[in-house]
Amino acid sequence: MAKVLVVDDEPNIVLSIEFLMQQAGFDVVTAEDGESALERVAETPPDLILLDISLPGISGFDVLEQLRGDPQHARLPIIMLTAHGREVEREKGLALGADDYVTKPFSTQALVEKVKSLLAEDA
């Protein structure tokens, strides 16, 4: 069963995504900031990460950059989650190697679809 890491500092958002992913049949691991997200990846490498950009401490971009810098995770599917609707950030995220980009508030169905299709591709 695929494992999804959800990184966000808003507990209620984490709660909703955790529920959605479990409902879709994935294992869910959570982290509330960048540092702990990297720790989780090191402990048990996930099959996909849902990564918020605005995080306390190091940002989602930093996490993305570090992961992509590591060849082991170079192809790990990562979907950026952001409350910033700016085009610049979307481009930055994609340029840094994010696989997709979801703007908050998001459609739950669309999010689940994206996760499923990325994991299917990966598989």
Added chain:
Amino acid sequence: MRTDPVVLTVAFGYLALLFVIAAWGDRRAETGRSVIGSPTVYALSIAVYCTAWTFYGSVGRAAESGPSFLLIYLGPTLAMLMAPFMIRKMVRIASTQRITSIADFISARYGKSSSLGALVALIALIGITPYIALQLKAITLSHAVLVNYPQAADFRLADESFWVDKSFWVALVLAVFIILFGTRHLDASERHEGMVAAIAFESLVKLVAFLTIGVFVVFVMFNGPMDLFSQVAESPRLVGALGLDAVPGGATGWVGTLVLAFLAFLTLPRQFQVLVVENVDERHLRRASWLFPLYLVAINLFVIPIAMAGMLLPVGNSDPDSFVLTLPLSAGLEGIPLLVFIGGLSAATGMVIVETIALSTMVSNQLVMPLLLRSKRLQLSSQGELAGWLLGIRRVAIVLILLLGYLYHALIGDSYSLVTIGLVSFAAAAQFAPALLIGMYWRGATRVGASLGLIAGFVIWVYTLLLPGFAQSGWLNPDFLEQGLWGLGWLRPYALFGLEGWDIYSHSLLWSLLANVGILVGVSLFTRQSALEQTQAALFTNAMNPGLQHTSLWRGQTTRGELQTLLSRYLGANATARILADQKSNPNNSDPAPPAMIARAEQALSGALGSASARVLINSVVRGEALDLESILSILDTTSQTLEYNRRLEQKSNELAKIGEELRAANERLRELDRLKDEFVAMVSHELRTPLTSIRAFAEILRDGKDLPEDKRIHFLEVVVLESQRLSRLIEEILDLARLESGRLTLSPQRLDLVTLTRHSVDAVHRLQEDRGVTLQVDIDMDEAPVIGDPDRLEQVIINLLDNAGKFADDDNPQVRLHLARHKEHVRLSVEDNGPGIAAEERERVFEKFHQIKRFSGSAGKARGRPRGSGLGLPISRGIVAHLGGRLWVEDAPQLKGACLVMELPQAPE
């Protein structure tokens, strides 16, 4: 031998000798072997200062008032000692400016002013005529004494017909002489060589004659000076008369007479003529400065012995003025008295000749020519030869001046002693001194000042010396002498403004010079010089500066032919050819005249006509203006206008640059504001999206999950409600902030008790804090804390502070302390926690919008479950407190060692 025919023959023979000498001098000059090119001749010509007044009058004055006559010669001695400074400058100026007389000099100094020149000429004419009369009187008197002795030389001129009067004929002969030798050339500044030679000769004659009589009296009539003095010593009357105490007016009389003689030596027209105009070489001054004083010593050597002898010996009741004649006559001699007569004649004629030349030059150049140049008639007849006209004018002037002198002598002269007339003239001439001397050294002296000063001095001279003289001669009612004009005591001519006890000359000199100098200086300070005047003033005051020797440059245009026509009309063909002599071998009359030639022509005309008239004439042919100071100034003005314009342009461009800079800065600020606004909008949208994300996600989960377990369903619904509340609160805060920043926040301030309000707020958050395990300690040190404020808003602030403190307190044992206390005139409410505190550089930033205090990653896990702030609470709180006149800031927590936020509000007045 003393018969009339013999005396007359000798006298006219002597005059004939003068003609010969003058003619010889002129011929020598024409052949280039000038006799006057010698400093000795120059010094002797200056001795024209010693007139018949010296020759006869000194003895008379010595007999009457002791050695005071010497002052008349000490003054010139002093002046000659100063020759290297003062007279040399006068000579330098006169030669560069081609000055013809003192009137011309003063006129030229003050902008070639014809009116000032005319004024000087007029004053000179009025003031000096009596002096000429004096000489004629001396000739008549000495002739009468010589012929009539031993009878008293009693005569009444007015009783005789004028053709019987010898002095009339003497005057006529002199007129002929002066016309012949004084007006040979038109150019007065070309100098009168023959005449100067004759004058120098006359100075020798009078010295020899006087020394002869002196030696005769002392060594023949007495046995040397010791004999004479011992005889005088036996007569107390004489000792007293010859003492220093006999000087009229005492010490002031001494000083007054000295100053008078000093000034007159420089300003008497004849002295100015020989000293300045006739000077051919500045260097002659060097020898003259000691030779002339020596001459004065020599001619005065025997004055006191002769006066003593005259008073000791029985020479009858004769006038002391005649002692030099009556003493040898009383000794029965024939030859010596005749020599003395010739000596006196030479002294008198020398003065008359030079004075008349000087005066006639002034009259023609300063009085007649300016009038003629102005009259239309002369312009119409301008085709003719004018050189003859000019000489005619001068000749007529000579005859008229001599006739005027004769008339004065015949009508008034009887009642004056020689000395009196001389000093009156001296005082008149002294009036020129301020304009002359101050003008030479002070650039600021103006034409108006000089004119008014001169007029004032002259009027006082007339009132204090001339009119009293007339009154004493019986021509005026002498009552005003005693009672003053209109009976006003302070207007008494000899005691003006109550100044009594002075001799009349010092008295007159003091007041006239005081007025003259005072007005000259005073008015000059408040009047402006014309441009030409400025130029001339500069040329005069800087005369010794070799860089400034040109007179004026002409910018206008004329042709050589036009200049030739003009010059030949006034100067004749020969002089014109010389002046217009050109390097060009074949000069064409239609060639434009170069500026230097125009300047030469003006100089030449100045020499003939005076500077003022010369300027008028040159102006009449030169098209365009003289390049004088005015033009230079106007050119400079134009330049400075351009400079000013440039300066303004530069200023404008600087201003523009500055405005550009300001615009750039403003733009930068606007951009920054725009950026801040964008940022704000982005932050607001981010903050709004966060609760909205949870709400939408759970709403969709609830919508899609029909089979959700009940506990999940209730949990999710609670989340939706909480997040909606959070969203509302956030919107509320954003609106508050917007109102605060735009100043539209409506507060309803009222008097309230902060103690009560604080307790109320604590109650509101207490339960919430307790739920989170926060220990809240409340210390209120006051019973009552009256402040002015909006209770709802203040409660919002206090709750926000407590809320924040709870969030940032230590995770394991969260503690918060609220402390309310009075601080001076304020009430302070502080809320502290035992959290990590706020770093110093963060303390102001916590009041920035949406600023979230960074949490260390290490403590991140422990922060879970704590509600996130919007980042707007503190900015809003600070805005509210500021609106109420208070302050809100962060400091170190005094007790719990975490962060401490302090709110301070002014205490409400009682």
